[in-house]
Structures are given as structure tokens and as C-alpha cells.
Amino acid sequence: MDFSLSEEQTAIQELARQIFSDAVSDESLRAVDKSEAVFDTALWKQLAEANLLGIAVDEAQDGMGMGLLELCLLLEEQGRHLAPVPLVPALAQAGLAIARFGSDAQKRALLPGLVAGDHWLTAALQEGTQPAEAPGTTAARKGAGVVLNGVKSTVAAADGARAIVVSARREDGTPGLFVLDPTSGGVALEPRRATHHAHVATLRLADAAAEPLGAGTGDALAFTLARARVATCAVMLGVTAEALRRTAEYVGSRKQFGKPIGTFQGVALRTADAYIDVECIRSTLWQAIYQLDSGAPTAGRAVALAKWWACRAGQRVVHSAQHLHGGIGSDVEYPIHRFFLWAKAHETELGGASHHLALLGDALASGAAA
Known part of the structure; x- marks a missing residue:
């Protein structure tokens, strides 16, 4: 079987890589950190002009009509470059949910503007330590409509978002x-900076x-959580x-005792272990994407396994990166710490390693497919 990317998928990956390479640098990231802007809006417009914001939006809403795999190729490149734009909340959380479950009116109102880069969307799916599958926020009928009550934590790019997709009971x-x-009555936003400065x-x-x-x-929430978690894994793969x-570049050039430190056994073994971890993140990610796209009954387990690997192995990789850079890795003017911060922030997104290991254990104990 041939699991290589198609020409179209390769072109999408290369286009995303080129845009991020041109727009994102260590210097530009420092500038964004100091800015009051919610994210890099110039980069957002560049992605819109390349139609990458519409990668998983139907052609009827001006998108490219592609799928989760192509979206994850874009997100992997975002993670690789630490691009400060809200692709996961806008595209993988809110965007996919609206595209799959939204009414025609909701799609017309929200998706074409997202594709054009005129506005962005976000999602509120987390409530502190509450499992994302069982939101504590409530939805109650009031007259002809619905009212929400509760508190959502860590809503990305909420300030200025056109709409927020909220999970509730x-x-x-x-x-x-x-x-x-988010501008309607009864809504209060308390902005702050996350660990990775978002x-x-x-x-x-x-x-x-x-x-x-x-x-x-x-089951719109289960659909959205599965794809949002896979999207987070794609970012972690890039990071x-x-x-x-x-x-690897650093330990190959940094010399001690007259030779590159990468030639020392301890360093070589640690980098080799990190390589294995990265490839495990990659393999479980693509397996989860395949199972979700094919509607496999074991897709839920595949997603939990991918997220567990991204959380646990991801932390091992960035810890090794910090350690092997020695003292310079602790200098915030040196960029390697950013990868640690991004990995730490995404590790607990929609549940950490322990949560997903518990999901796997429950599925195995019950004999369920997912």
C-alpha cells in the first residue's frame, strides 16, 4: 500500500511551509510577544490569500473542500514554525463543527468570512479540570431561544472573534x-496570556x-473533540x-573536549530516543486521521492513543531539547525555549496524557471498539 502524500497534498504542505518560513522568524515572534494584537493578523491575511484558511471548508462556502489530513498538514507546519495564528480553534474546532453540523444560515454567516480572512472564529470547549466530554456549562430554553450559564477556561483568540462555538449540557x-x-449580553471575557504567550x-x-x-x-461534541485533539497532535508533531x-544541529556543531558533543554516547542516545518519539507521534497521528476519515469503529481509541503519544512523547522531546542545549537553552533570548512552551501549552489541550490513557483503559476494559 502507498501511504505517500498526493501531489496536491504535497503542494499544500510546501505552500504552508513557504508562507510560514517567510513570515515567521525568531525576531518576528519577539515582536508579536510585545504586541497587544491578539495574533499576527498580517500572516492571517496571507493564509487567506493562499486559500489555506478554507482548506477544510466546502467549496459552497468558498473553501477548498478538502479534509482533515490536509488541514493537519497545515497545522504541522504551523507547529514547526510556531506561527502565532489561531488555526486550531478557528479551523479545527469551530470551523469543522460549523461545516459539519451548522445550519445553512450559520454556514453562510460564518464560513465565507473565515475563508476570506475577514474574521476569525474560536471555540470554548474546556472548563479547567472538567473532562471536555462532560461540560458543566448548561444550556436552557428561555422563550424561543437558549441561554448559557457557566465558565469556560482558556478560550483562544476570544477577544475580537466573530463567534464562539460553546459546549454545554x-x-x-x-x-x-x-x-x-461574544458581544451579546451576559458574556464576560477575562483576557490573559497563556504559557506560550498566546x-x-x-x-x-x-x-x-x-x-x-x-x-x-x-453527537456534535464528540465529533468536534476527536478532530480538535487530532489537530493538536498535528501541531505537536511540528513543534x-x-x-x-x-x-541535532546544535549538538553537531557545539564542541567540547575537541569534538562535537553529539558524538558522545549519552547525547547520541538521547537524540535517538527523541527521534523515535517524534516518529511515534507521526505514526499515531496519521493512523487517527485515517480511522476518522474512514469511519472506523476503533477511531476513538486511535485518537486517544495519538493524543497520549503527543502529550507524553512530546514532553520528552522538548525536555531533551532544553537539556541538550545546556545553559543557552535557559536563555529566553535563544529560541529553543519557545518549543518547550508550545509543547507544554498543547499538552493539556482538551485533556492530557493521563486523561487519554484513562479513555483507552475504559475502552479496553469494556471491550468497546471506541
């Missing part, structure tokens, strides 16, 4: 997704008016692959 106890206008916010909802995503039927590349 319906009155019958089942979870669902709702579309929220702009995030705590979202407080007090009888905030919202509308169900589409007909409000089907760890580039951290390892830079580390």
Missing part, C-alpha cells in the same frame, strides 16, 4: 454545541443568549520535529 443531560455572539481568555456566561449549532441533534532538528 442540555436540559436532558446530553452535551451539545451552541453558537455564541492571547486567551476566561469566558463567563450568565444567561447569555445563544443558538444551537444546526438542528442541535447528533517536536523542529525542536529535534534544531537540537
Whole structure:
């Protein structure tokens, strides 16, 4: 079987790599850190002009009509370059959910503008230590509409977003997704900077008016969480692959006792272990994408396994990168620490290693496919 990328997929990967390489540098990242802008809006427009923001949006909404695999190729390159744009929340969380479950009116109102780069979307799926599968935020009928009550933590790029897709528990106890206008009454945003310097916010909802995503039927939350977790794994793959590349380059040029430190057995073994970890992240990521796209009954387990590898192995790789850079790795003017911060921030996104190991254990113990 041939698992290599198609010409079209390779072209997408190369285009994304070129745009990020030209637009993102260590110097530009320092400038973004000091800026009050929510993210790099100039880069956002460049991605829109290349139609990469529409990579997983149907052609009817001006997108490219491609799938999760192509989106993950874009996200891997984002992670490799640490590009400061909200691709995961806008495209993989809110965008995919609206494209799959949104009403025609919701799609027309939100997706063409996203593709054009005129606005961005985000999602509020996390509530501190509460499992993302069981939101504590509630959705209750009020008159002809729905109101939301609760608190969402770490909502990326919330300030200025056109809409926020919010997970909440319906009155019958089942979870669902709702579309929220962040400028409406009952919505309070408390902005802050995340570990990796990204702009995030705590979202407080007090009888905030919202509308169900589409007909409000089907397991929209499970669909969205699975793809959002895979998207996070793709970012982690890019982060760890580039951290390892830079580390290999450093230990190959840094000399001690008259020879490159990479020739010492301890250093060589640590970099070799990191290479194995990166390839395990890659393999489990592509397996999860394949199973989701093919509708395999074991897709849930594949996603949990991919996320576990991205969390656990990802941390090993960036820890090794920091360690093998020695003292210079502790200098915040030197860029290697950024990969550690990005990996740390994405490790706990929608559940960390322990959470996904527990999901795997539950599935195995029950004999369930997913």
C-alpha cells in the first residue's frame, strides 16, 4: 500500500511551509510577544490569500473542500514554525463543527468570512479540570431561544472573534454545541496570556443568549473533540520535529573536549530516543486521521492513543531539547525555549496524557471498539 502524500497534498504542505518560513522568524515572534494584537493578523491575511484558511471548508462556502489530513498538514507546519495564528480553534474546532453540523444560515454567516480572512472564529470547549466530554456549562430554553450559564477556561483568540462555538449540557443531560455572539449580553471575557504567550481568555456566561449549532441533534461534541485533539497532535508533531532538528544541529556543531558533543554516547542516545518519539507521534497521528476519515469503529481509541503519544512523547522531546542545549537553552533570548512552551501549552489541550490513557483503559476494559 502507498501511504505517500498526493501531489496536491504535497503542494499544500510546501505552500504552508513557504508562507510560514517567510513570515515567521525568531525576531518576528519577539515582536508579536510585545504586541497587544491578539495574533499576527498580517500572516492571517496571507493564509487567506493562499486559500489555506478554507482548506477544510466546502467549496459552497468558498473553501477548498478538502479534509482533515490536509488541514493537519497545515497545522504541522504551523507547529514547526510556531506561527502565532489561531488555526486550531478557528479551523479545527469551530470551523469543522460549523461545516459539519451548522445550519445553512450559520454556514453562510460564518464560513465565507473565515475563508476570506475577514474574521476569525474560536471555540470554548474546556472548563479547567472538567473532562471536555462532560461540560458543566448548561444550556436552557428561555422563550424561543437558549441561554448559557457557566465558565469556560482558556478560550483562544476570544477577544475580537466573530463567534464562539460553546459546549454545554442540555436540559436532558446530553452535551451539545451552541453558537455564541461574544458581544451579546451576559458574556464576560477575562483576557490573559497563556504559557506560550498566546492571547486567551476566561469566558463567563450568565444567561447569555445563544443558538444551537444546526438542528442541535447528533453527537456534535464528540465529533468536534476527536478532530480538535487530532489537530493538536498535528501541531505537536511540528513543534517536536523542529525542536529535534534544531537540537541535532546544535549538538553537531557545539564542541567540547575537541569534538562535537553529539558524538558522545549519552547525547547520541538521547537524540535517538527523541527521534523515535517524534516518529511515534507521526505514526499515531496519521493512523487517527485515517480511522476518522474512514469511519472506523476503533477511531476513538486511535485518537486517544495519538493524543497520549503527543502529550507524553512530546514532553520528552522538548525536555531533551532544553537539556541538550545546556545553559543557552535557559536563555529566553535563544529560541529553543519557545518549543518547550508550545509543547507544554498543547499538552493539556482538551485533556492530557493521563486523561487519554484513562479513555483507552475504559475502552479496553469494556471491550468497546471506541
